[in-house]
Each structure stands twice: as C-alpha cells, then as structure tokens.
Amino acid sequence: MRLSRRTILKAAGALPLAAGGFGFPAFAQTAAVPGAPEVPPILFAHGNGEQAALWMTTLWRMESNGVARERMSAINFTDPLARTDDAKPEPNKSSTEDQLRELTDAIKELKRRTGAARVALVGNSRGGYPIRSYIRNGGGGDVSHAVLCGVPNHGVFDWDANPGSEFNGRGAFLRGLNEGESEVTPGTSFLTLRSDNMDKYAQPDGRILGKPGTPTGISFEGPALKGATNLVLGAVDHRETAYHPRAFREIYKFIAGREPDRIAIVPEAEVKLSGLVTATPGGVATNRPVAGASVEMFRVSPDTGERIGGAIHTSQTAADGRWGPAKVDPSWYLEMVLTSAGSTTTHFYRSPFPRSSDIVHLRAARPLGTADAGAGAVVLMSRPRGYFGLPRDVVVFDGKEPTDVKPGVPTDSISTLRLSAAEAGRPVTAVFNEERIVAQAWPASEDRIAVAELTS
Template identity: 80%
Template sequence: SRGGNSIRSYIKSGGAADVSHAVLCGVPNHGVYNWESGLNNEFNGRGLFLRGLNEGESEVTPGTAFLTLRSDGMDKYAQEDGRFVGKPGTSTGITAEGPALKGATNLVLGALDHRETAFSPRAFREIYRFIAGREPDRVAVLPEAGVSLGGLVTGTPGGIQTNRPVTGASVEIYRVSPDTSERVGGPVHSSQTAADGRWGPAKVDSSWCLEIVLTSPGSTTTHFYRSPFPRSSDVVHLRAARPLGAADAGAGSVLLMSRPRGYFGRPRDVVLFDGKEPADVKPGVPGDSISTLRLTAAEASRPVPALFNEERIVSRPWPASENRIAVAELTY
C-alpha cells in the first residue's frame, strides 16, 4: 500500500544497488485519484511526487526487479468512483489497473480486497515465486507443537495511533473454550511492560483458543479473543481498543469484530456477528474491517460468535461500565 511509494522513491533515488527485488502489493502507483487540485498530495496521480516516480518510458528503476500485485476491481484505493476519498459520484480518474507499472511484472490476483493483495495465500505464492524463483513447497501454515508469543504494546496518545512503546501495561493470556469462550483455568501468561513496551514470551499450545487481556494506562481494558496461533511469533503487537464514546452510552457491553489483515466483503464473504450480517459493513467493494455490537446489560452473560468465512471466534461480553471492550480479532 502506501509504503510502496516510499520504496519506489528510495530505489529511484539511488537505492537500486541495494535492492534486488521490490514487491508492491496494492500500491496506488498512479494515485488514489488524479485531479488538478491537491497537487502536493502523495496520493494524487497528477501530483509532483507520483509524476516524478512515473516519468519516462519505463516506470521502474533499472537494476531492480519489480512485481505489482493488484485486485480485479475490489481494491478500495483503485476505484473509478470517489466514494473512498469522500467524494461519491465523482470520477477519480483511476481504474483497477492503477497499481500496474510499465516495466514491472504485473499480476491480477482476482477479487481480493486492498489488504489481501499482500496477506492472502495467493499473494504469498506469487511473492515467494518471484523472489525465490520457484514454487513454494506449501501455502498452508504448518502448526508447531509448542508456540511462543510476544510483541510490543503501543498506544494512542491524543487519539493518534503510534508504534511507540507503552510502559506499565499488563498482559494476561488465558486458554478459552472454542464454543463458549469460558476460561480454562487461570492465566497461562502474565507480564508487565517496561520502557521498551515488550511483552512475553508466552508459551501456549497451537490448538488453544486464547483470550489476551491488555490493561494499558489511560486506555480501555481490551479483551482480545483469538483463534489458535499455529506457529510462534514475536510480533503479536497489542494496542488498546478505542475509547468508549457517545454511541456506546447505555450499552451494557461493547464488542468488536475486527479483521486487521483484510476487509469484510458483502456478499463476497460470509460475515456474521452474533448470528446476523452486520449492518455497519457496507456491501460492494470491501472497505470495512471492524463491526460493532452493543448488548444490553441483561445480555452480557452469553457468548457471542463472530464468523468470517471458515474462521469462527467466540467472545464474551464485558461490562462497559468498567471501561472494557471485547474484540474478536480474526487471523485470516
């Protein structure tokens, strides 16, 4: 996505000798829009920045092999209509072919959304083949018997998301039932972050569904419900959920269904939250990755399933009066 512009700029500005291959996934190489106004915006295909990157017979820098991966019409940032830049009904001057570059290997991956051009199994296969020069032995993730998890706790000072570490945040992990999300015993991990914001390592089994409780200073206590982690990772970064706001007033519990590695597509995907299609996920081109469910206090004791295609996570409501939010965070 956006980082691809920085990569191209670095390579064109003298970095080609250090970069053998560049993979650009869903990058708006010709802009998110192409307008006369806002010429200093990096996303304007008519602006100085992108015109400079794309000038010449070839749009790639010699010496580096380039691969672009794009969607066949489902990328929210490669649309002819300006809905996703706040101007519905206005032509952007951009089409689904916007990410393609003259001189690159350009592949269309099908009806994938913007994030899936990087995170999907199909994208992995093409990236691996481009860099390694051969097909991958497998695409599916092979589980490990013992899994070690860790990562960084970051925050949102002033409401702005950052990658800065948070000191004094506590992380607890519980094994939970896949059907009811009830905790199975006490915490399997408990730690508090120091100045570097790191948490872990937590030792879990690759078959366990997990509840990760993040208590971060000045933030909403967040209960993340996750599918089993098949393999170890030290980049399970955590950030507290959004603050409870006016729209949540009167709710007994607030639950989120979140897909950080993709968007929800209706009717492309099966998307059910508490057994219903979420009203806050708009149909058509996938552009929403979070759905919100508010329950009354009387409903706050029952499990709530979140289903996205074949991945199912059951979460439990927590009292909003205690400044808590539950998040069913999808892996796939």
C-alpha cells in the same frame, strides 16, 4: 531545510532504530522444509496506519516453505499514518522522507544481520512508496526484488485539490516516482499485485473519498507500473493483495523463482508469542511503545470463550513496550487482556497460533464514545488482514450478517455489536468464512471492550 532522498540514503544507518521498530530479536524457528534452496533475505513493509503484525501469516507461510525466520524482518513504522500535506508536520504522523529514513535503516540492519549483499522488499499500500523511493534514489544495488501489493502507484485520486498529498497522482511525490518512459528502476526486478476491481483505493469513482459520482482519475489498473511484471489476483480487496494466500504464492514464486511447496501453515510443537504494546495518542494510530501496560493471557473454550484455568502468562511492558514471551500450545484459543493507563481495557479473543511470532502487537481498542451510550457491552469483530466483502464472504456476527458492513467493494474491517446490560457476560460468536471465534461480552460500565480478532 528538507533533506533529499538521496542524502538520506547516503546517510543510511547514521540514525538509531526508531522506538518500536523492527529490530527486535526473533524467536528461533524450525524450517518446515529442510534443505530448501535459500531465498534472499526479505523485508516486509506495512501500509498506512498499520503494523508489522499484519505480515504474521505471510512469515509463517515463508517459514513453512523453508525460509529461516532470522532472514526476514517486518518493519514497524513509528508513525504509520501519512500527513494531509506531506510538507506540513502533523503530530504523530509521518512524511514520505520519514518513511524512507526508517526503511533505509531497516534495509541496512537486515543486510548486516544476514551478511547478504542484496535483499528483497515487499510492501502493501503506503509501504510500497518508501520501497520505490529507496530504489529510485540510488538504493537499487541493495535490492534484488521489489513486490508492491495494492500500492496506489498512481495515486488514490488525481485532482487539483490537495496537491501536497502523497496519495495525489498529480502531486510532486508520485510524479517524481512515475516520470520517464519506465516506472521501474533497471537492475531490480519489480512485481505488482492488484485486485481486478475490488481494491477500495483503486476506484474510478470517489465514493470512498466521500465524493460519490466524482471521477477520481484513477482506474482499477492504478497499482500497475510500466516496466514491471503486473499480475491481477482476482476479487481480492486492498489488504488481501498482500496478505491473502493467493498473494503469498505470487510473492514467494517471484522472489524464490519457484512455486512454494505448500500454502498451508505448518504448526510447531511449541509456540512462543511476544510483541509490542503501541499507543494511540489523541486517537492517532502509532507504533510508539507504551510503558507500564499489563498483558494477561488465558486459554479459553472455543465454544463459549470462557477461561480455562488461571492466567497462562502475565507481563508488564518496560520503556520499549515489549510484552512476553508467552508459551502456548498451537491448538489453544486465547484471550489476551491489555490494560494501560488512560486506555480502554481490551480483551482480544484469538484463534490458535500455529507458529511462534514476536510481532503479536497490541493496540488498545478505541474509547467508548457517544454511539456506545447506554450499551451494556461492546464487542468488535476485526479483520486486520483484509476487509469484509459482501456477498463475497460469509460474515456472521452474533448469529446474523452485520448491518454496518457495506456490500460491494470491501471497505470495512471492523463490525460493532452493542448489547444491553442484561446481556453482558454472554458469549458472542464471530464467523468469517471458515474462521470462528467466540468472545465474552465484558461490561462497558467497567470501560472494557471485547475484540474477536480474526487471523484470516
């Protein structure tokens, strides 16, 4: 028998924290604006298939405006991918009830840790669903503010087909959340943030679903809710509705009740980094911890990607999947090498980290496949906090605009470059607007992939 959401809420805290969850101690942070009025504790929830790490820049901006790090949490849903049919179990995928249960535990823990009676919740995409479920099913007294960023509140599609999908606007899950004259719960302040027409999951046409020319039944206004404050951020994409500086301004202003003092991230003198290594069993993205993984960190040249000296950090994960902490300078460009049994050795090249973070989570790159056959090296350009928009953005990969990024509504967050064996070992430059990362191309024959992972 399936438990109701109300039963789950009444049982909050009865279950232990999920493996790889949010409940790890954060590094102490120095608030950049001493004496700023305190805002409610804030819990951030990521989207479908994603990780808490996407909220890193948002947390840094909050800290730079005086919000103490220990008053914020970013949940890492154990199995972040949704089932095809919410009622039918799938390996390493979650139901709406699973997401609600984990969010319930996270809210209880944040309240316990801070002593606050109410918290603010911020969710991107699928992460907004358990927020709405929690509030609607009796949890509103715990939540002062709910910010829903690019959440497909009326579905990604509205079709008779696949009625069990949580993303179907005419399915039982969303009909239950949206029934009534108002689509919000009294007593909690609601804000929705959406794109004007660039959100790939709020499109009238079914192209993103593989059905071009077929109406989805969803409009550009799909994320808006009756009864909420509904804001349009402009030409931002689906992820940018949460992680873009424009989104940060509105999130902070809504929760704090005032404009942020700054949008820019204030650097710390000394930076400590740590995080989780997470698994992809059978190619399914999860946030389950990986034991026995090795993480090495090197300082690299910003111009060539070549290492400067030996490893500045080496660690091996235990059962909890944690790596670190590593101390770095906020001006250093870095290479992080992830090695774990049965996975592609992945070389992550990163821009400098201006502030500390304990959610620098790492997943191994995809296995080398048939499309990579004959390649001497494979390099990925990855943008976790947004998509590549052409012609909206400047996107240059190894000296040219990538051909595997589709123009128009931004839908692609990864571009792939394949080089010949003779080119293995040379530098590859990835440019996205004002961010520039130079990676080294590692030999594919050694089962290695390089990733230029953008922060912006």
